[in-house]
Amino acid sequence: MRCDIVTIFPEFFDSPLATGLLGKAGERGLLEVRRHDLRDWTHDRHRTVDDAPFGGGAGMVMRPEPWFEALDDLLAEGPARVILLAPDGHRLDQATAGRLALEPRLVLCCGRYEGIDERVRERVDEVLSVGDFVLAGGEPAALVVLDAVARLLPGVMGNAASAGEESFAAGLLEYPQYTRPAVYRDLEVPEVLRSGNHGAIARWRREQAIQRTLRSRPELLASAELSEEERARHGLAEGRGDPVG
Numbered sequence: 001m002r003c004d005i006v007t008i009f010p011e012f013f014d015s016p017l018a019t020g021l022l023g024k025a026g027e028r029g030l031l032e033v034r035r036h037d038l039r040d041w042t043h044d045r046h047r048t049v050d051d052a053p054f055g056g057g058a059g060m061v062m063r064p065e066p067w068f069e070a071l072d073d074l075l076a077e078g079p080a081r082v083i084l085l086a087p088d089g090h091r092l093d094q095a096t097a098g099r100l101a102l103e104p105r106l107v108l109c110c111g112r113y114e115g116i117d118e119r120v121r122e123r124v125d126e127v128l129s130v131g132d133f134v135l136a137g138g139e140p141a142a143l144v145v146l147d148a149v150a151r152l153l154p155g156v157m158g159n160a161a162s163a164g165e166e167s168f169a170a171g172l173l174e175y176p177q178y179t180r181p182a183v184y185r186d187l188e189v190p191e192v193l194r195s196g197n198h199g200a201i202a203r204w205r206r207e208q209a210i211q212r213t214l215r216s217r218p219e220l221l222a223s224a225e226l227s228e229e230e231r232a233r234h235g236l237a238e239g240r241g242d243p244v245g
């Protein structure tokens with residue numbers, strides 16, 4: 001996959017792109033990220049990208065011209081799915097990350113200031129949010145999207161089994177994990193995990209994943225793949241996630 005990032009802070013991405021999974025994906029040629037300074041598409045001496053809002057009000061709005069010219073130039077190199085990061089976009093989830101991982105090329109547009117001229121929004125393919133909070137800029141959100149997408153690219157994650165287990169547990173939170181030592185400061189690893197009984201271990205993990213999801217993200221159970229027996233056992237209505245009563 002190729003990914004172009006348009007930002008007024010290209011250096012924001014230096015360390016994240018050189019580190020860990022994103023660094024490896026780059027080294028292996030599985031992901032090619034190009035950063036572009038939005039100010040390269042300005043024409044004034046001060047490289048201005050923002051202006052006061054029409055109609056008045058506090059703060060500044062990003063001007064449309066540098067964005068339109070940037071997108072013209074980047075899309076002249078070939079087609080791409082153009083994404084703007086903003087708090088009022090569709091919420092990023094694992095299914096969206098999976099869909100984006102199938103794209104040959106993404107352009108991630110990082111806005112700043114109080115917002116961006118509405119005409120830019122209308123020019124992009126998709127507006128994405130990483131959560132219900134306001135960031136100072138779209139850069140951290142773009143990084144979240146890129147990280148979530150990159151680990152789904154073929155060949156990026158070493159362990160093929162993890163991806164399989166992940167999809168098996170689709171819709172549930174992860175079960176608790178332990179490693180050595182078996183006892184640390186009087187804190188014991190659950191006996192079942194040391195029993196060698198793989199059936200019992202699988203059942204325990206499944207149960208823990210369900211209980212954990214019920215406790216901290218009950219709304220996820222609506223679309224989780226639970227058997228009718230599991231739904232009944234946890235007091236969930238048939239075929240959906242609302243607790244009974």
Ligand code: JDE
Nearest residue numbers: 086087111129130131134135137138141
């Ligand atoms: C992305 N989740 C949160 C913020 C903004 C009032 C204040 C600020 C492109 O336009 C933007 C971008 C951002 C930065 O991104 C996020 C974000 N996912 O905050 C604003 C809008 N209204 C506008």
